[in-house]
Amino acid sequence: MKLLRIGPAGGEVPAVLGDDGRVFDVSGLTGDIDGAFLASDGTEGVRAALAAGELPPIDPAGLRIGAPVARPGKVVCIGLNYRDHAEETGAAVPTRPVVFMKDPSTVVGPHDRVLIPRGSAKTDWEVELAVVIGREARYLDSPQRALAHVAGYAISNDVSEREFQLEYSGQWDLGKSCETFNPLGPWLVTPDEAGDVRALGLRLAVNGETRQDGNTRDMVFDVPYLVWYLSQYMVLRPGDVINTGTPAGVALGLPGTPYLRAGDAVELSIDGLGTQRQTFANA
Template sequence: MRFARLGPVGSEIPVALHNGEAFDLRSIAADINGAFFAADGVAAAKAALAAGTLPAVATEGVRVGAPIARPGKIVCVGLNYSDHAEETGATLPDEPVIFMKDPSTMVGPFDDVFIPRTSEKTDWEVELGVVIGATARYLESPDDAAAVIAGYAVSHDVSERAFQLERGGTWDKGKSCETFNPFGPELLTADEVADPQALGLRLWVNGVERQNGTTANMAFGVNHIIWYLSQFMVLQPGDVINTGTPAGVAMGIEGQPYLRAGDVVELEIDGLGRARQTLVQA
């Protein structure tokens, strides 16, 4: 099943997408958020859609928001693709590299991205985003992770490399600038994804392809990441995990200019849709 949220910032309507139409979910849920997943809103939405009780809503000319409301937390994995580690001169880690991203960075998939003031190294990263659908703490093994995944979405982990790597040694401030996590356009439920380790990811800057990878190259797969995180923190319904990026970021290309105002980034993941953002100066 596919979910989206449509409408102005702060007034998005939760919808189910089916056969090219959008169906209003407000009769069964106020929003697509942690409470929705915790109450098995996916099953309720499927039942209501099958029963024909959900009214259709117009989509033409309507803003597409992030497919979930602001998460409780965004947890990110760094250096998780072998080709990305190679291009940055890093060694693949023995355990996942974990950092946090401010949840308020989440914006819609077609919203503008702000280049921070004083930024010279704003970079792009297409990533597979995982939405948690049930509480996960101290999972016994990676095999248990699949049961707590609500679904998947395209995630853009925008990064400011100087803030991240050159100013104080903490990654979070280079990842948490305003608008730095466009998400969507839709959430595809986990049961619709046959193998999250067999998805192609692509990104273009001003029409030039910069990233073209596959989740098969992850050093740590989705299930391993969720199991691993559950040993250190409680994952709650509605939380988001950004699972890393393949090769092709500006930081890894000698002489490659970083993003500037007016640049356009487009990105997609197999089966999860395509997003597009314009860079503007904050």
């Protein structure tokens, strides 16, 4: 099942994409697709209503698509989680997950405009598989228990400013938390439909030129391990988002490749999870 939110920023309507490609309004079942909805197994209510033909259709033509999860409590990110990305940046392949946080207010819709920060010279792209938590996870016993706490998956663009991140103070959050730096969506795809997330192709192009073409099979730490690992150090709550890392092909790892400038268009896709397209503009 594919859940989404449609409408202007701050006024999105919760919806579901049917198998026939039509979009249906689920606002009669929930006020929003958020942590409370996920924690109450709201997805099962939507699934039942969709199967019973009880949901009114929406014409999505011309309507903005918002992030598929409203107001995530936190965005937890994993750095250097693809061997080829670690190698291209000159970093060692980590023996434990590299964890940093991103301001959750960075989360915007998958096609929203992204703002290049004032003073930026090195705004970069990163296509990533995002994991959305559906059940509270704390001190999980093993990675094998982890997937029961996952509500679904989405595409994330972990936009990064490399000077802010690496050259100013070494505090990664400074280069990760700039306004609009986390387009998410278009859908929250439930695990039964997402399939095997250990073998999904990820792709990203800048102005039509392919920059990233990877596969989640090349992750250093897979999704179950990451959810389990993070639960040992923080409580993961429904609606939280985990960005699981990016494959090779970022500007940082491609000497001579220009960083993003105003007017550039970035397109992302992950197998089964849809596509994103953002145009970049100066803040």
